Amino acid sequence: MKRADLVTKEDLKELIVALTEASRKPPEPTEDEAAQIAQRKAQIQAAQEERKANGEAHLEGLRNKQYYQQQCSHMHSQLPGGLGGGTRMVHIHDNGVGDGRPGYLYCQKCELRIRPESGPLWHKLDPTAVFDTEKFNWYYQSTTGGRGGVID
């Protein structure tokens, strides 16, 4: 055997590198696979568009609800002769427990929650509530539980 026919260390290195690269390269997709990939991409795109539309519809619903809550008087309509009327607000204790915390008022018509201003924790726990101590006190006095006083 001639010296030139021997495989050198460098030849082996080149061969290993070439084989490694060849094995890493994914095979070209067949026509069927390419069609499946295209179909999958279209499905993903359609799902993303659907999620976007759902998100926009949800936001629109929230905006409509907020508008409705701003328009709501939170009171029953008054009949002639002073009949009827009164609040639609009910006083709710957080977690159903009257533990000294003020809880909130809930409008049974528009689902608005009014809480007295009581620190950043409740803003975090109930971000869509209205925080207004004056409003809370005003409506609280109109509820059946409101005969006991107001929150300072």
Ligand SMILES: [Zn+2]
């Ligand atoms: Zn209301």
